[in-house]
Amino acid sequence: NAGVTQTPKFQVLKTGQSMTLQCAQDMNHEYMSWYRQDPGMGLRLIHYSVGAGITDQGEVPNGYNVSRSTTEDFPLRLLSAAPSQTSVYFCASHRGKDSPLHFGNGTRLTVT
Amino acid sequence: QQQVKQSPQSLIVQKGGISIINCAYENTAFDYFPWYQQFPGKGPALLIAIRPDVSEKKEGRFTISFNKSAKQFSLHIMDSQPGDSATYFCAAPSGSRLTFGEGTQLTVNP
Numbered sequence: 753n754a755g756v757t758q759t760p761k762f763q764v765l766k767t768g769q770s771m772t773l774q775c776a777q778d779m780n781h782e783y784m785s786w787y788r789q790d791p792g793m794g795l796r797l798i799h800y801s802v803g804a805g806i807t808d809q810g811e812v813p814n815g816y817n818v819s820r821s822t823t824e825d826f827p828l829r830l831l832s833a834a835p836s837q838t839s840v841y842f843c844a845s846h847r848g849k850d851s852p853l854h855f856g857n858g859t860r861l862t863v864t
Numbered sequence: 865q866q867q868v869k870q871s872p873q874s875l876i877v878q879k880g881g882i883s884i885i886n887c888a889y890e891n892t893a894f895d896y897f898p899w900y901q902q903f904p905g906k907g908p909a910l911l912i913a914i915r916p917d918v919s920e921k922k923e924g925r926f927t928i929s930f931n932k933s934a935k936q937f938s939l940h941i942m943d944s945q946p947g948d949s950a951t952y953f954c955a956a957p958s959g960s961r962l963t964f965g966e967g968t969q970l971t972v973n974p
Contacts (some may be wrong), residue, residue: 756907761954783960792873794953795908795964802960842907849960850896855907 754778758843758856765833765863773828773859775843783846784826785810785853786818788839795842801826833863868956877972880949883941885968887954890935899928899939900953900964908953912939969974 759774777784785800787810797810801820815837817829826845829838839859844853869888879884887897898913914921914928914937921928927940941948949972954965 785962786966790879792966794870794966797961797963801959808960811963842909849957852898852910852913853900853908853962855909857905 756843756845756854756856758841760859761857761858765861767833767835771830771833772821773830773841773843773861775826775828775856776824777826777843777845777854778824779845779847779854780823781847781854783848784820785844786816786826786828787842787844788812788840789826789832789842789858794810798828798841809832815821830861835863837861838863848860867918868963868965870954870968872968873966874969875971876890877944877970879944879946879972879974881944881972883939883944883948883970883972885939885952885954886935886936887938887956887965888936889956891958893954897928897930897937898955898962899926900955902932902951902953902967908951911952941970944970946972946974948972 756777782803786798787795796812799818801807807818840858842855842858843854846853867890899911900908901911902908912923912926925942930937951969955962
C-alpha cells in the first residue's frame with residue numbers, strides 16, 4: 753500500500769519557470785491538501801480539496817493553482833516560480849474532517 | 865482564520881526526562897486536537913489526538929492534556945528517548961481545514 757506519493761523529491765527552478773508537483777493517493781480519501789513547510793513557520797495550507805471537482809484556497813494560495821479531476825490525484829501548479837516559493841511542499845490526504853492526515857514525503861523546491 | 869500558537873520553538877532534554885510542548889488556540893468550535901511527529905526527510909505522521917470531552921489522553925509514554933477554559937493543550941513525553949528526537953506539531957481544525965502550530969524541534973540527548 754503506497755499511501756501518498758509525491759513526485760519529484762527534489763526540483764530546482766529558475767525564476768519565472770512553471771512546473772507541476774504531483775500527488776497521488778491510493779486510500780480512496782476524499783480530502784486532500786497541499787502544505788508548505790518553512791523554518792519557524794510550521795506547515796501552512798496552500799490549497800485543499802474535499803472531493804473530486806471541489807477545491808478551495810488555504811492560507812497562502814497566491815502563485816499556486818490546483819485541480820482535482822479524480823479522487824486519487826491532486827497536482828499543484830506553480831505558474832511563475834519566485835524565490836519566495838523556495839520551500840518543502842507536502843501533500844496530504846484524509847478520510848474526513850476529524851480523521852488523521854496521511855502525508856507524503858515531500859518535494860524540496862529551490863527557486864533561483 | 866484559526867490561530868495556533870506553539871511553544872517552545874526548540875527543546876533539549878536528557879534521556880529519561882520529561883518533554884513538554886504547549887499549544888494555545890483561539891477558536892472554541894473544535895472537537896479534535898491532534899499532535900503530529902516529523903522525522904528529518906519525512907512527512908509528519910499522527911502521534912496522538914484528543915477530543916475536548918476529556919481532559920487527558922495517554923498512549924504509552926505520550927500524554928495530551930487539554931484545558932478547555934484556557935484554550936490550551938499540551939504534549940508530555942515521559943521517559944524521553946533519543947529516538948523521540950523529531951519535530952512536533954500541534955494542530956486545530958477550522959472547518960474542513962487543519963491549522964498547524966509553528967513546530968517544536970525536540971532533541972533528546974543520550
